[in-house]
Amino acid sequence: GxxxxxxxxxxxxxxxxxxxxxxxxxxxxxxxxxxxxxxxxxxxxxxxxxxxxxxxxxxxxxxxxxxxxxxxxxxxxxxxxxxxxxxxxxxxxxxxxxxDHDMDSLFELVEKITVLQEGRVLAEGTPSEIKANAKVQEAYLGGVHGEVA
CATH class of the missing domain: 3.40.50.300 (P-loop containing nucleotide triphosphate hydrolases)
Known part of the structure; x- marks a missing residue:
């Protein structure tokens, strides 16, 4: 003490x-x-x-x-x-x-993104490449036309 x-x-x-x-x-x-x-x-x-x-x-x-x-x-x-x-x-x-899971914030913050899905690399690239990636849109961004998955 x-x-x-x-x-x-x-x-x-x-x-x-x-x-x-x-x-x-x-x-x-x-x-x-x-x-x-x-x-x-x-x-x-x-x-x-x-x-x-x-x-x-x-x-x-x-x-x-x-x-x-x-x-x-x-x-x-x-x-x-x-x-x-x-x-x-x-x-x-x-x-x-x-x-992080906040994709919008990450898009404006980082130079390079690696997207994981169930522990595997789904895609890798710049924010604009990731936004345009069909696999990422399907998995995380609600599908190509913006509908909720």
């Missing part, structure tokens, strides 16, 4: 004494548009903000490759638009691999 409490205080004290760390926190928070929320406990953040925080944590180490598993899942339309804009802005400096 006592020793652990002391250790935690020392730990937090040392965080603020690392010169470039608070700078890095500020920079990363700005990148994911959370600067105004830095003084808030995570439990008080909205769902979309929590997801942005997760992306921020992944970015904090300046990776050259980022793997995002369904970053748009469970978001409102507005949060999706904001997150797509965020992902576009952070994609400039790095490679991103994104797994």
């Amino acid at each position: 006592e020793a652990r409490g002391k250790f935690r205080l020392d730990l937090f004290k040392s965080i603020h004494s690392v010169p470039s760390l608070s700078e890095q926190v500020e920079r990363t928070a700005a990148l994911v548009n959370l600067t105004a929320r830095l003084d808030r406990p995570v439990s008080e953040l909205a769902y979309g903000e929590k997801r942005r925080l997760e992306i921020g944590l992944a970015l904090a180490t300046s990776p050259s490759l980022l793997l995002l598993d369904e970053p748009l899942a469970g978001m409102s339309p507005r949060e999706r638009v904001e997150t797509v804009a965020l992902l576009k802005s952070i994609a400039r400096a790095r490679t991103m691999i994104i797994i």
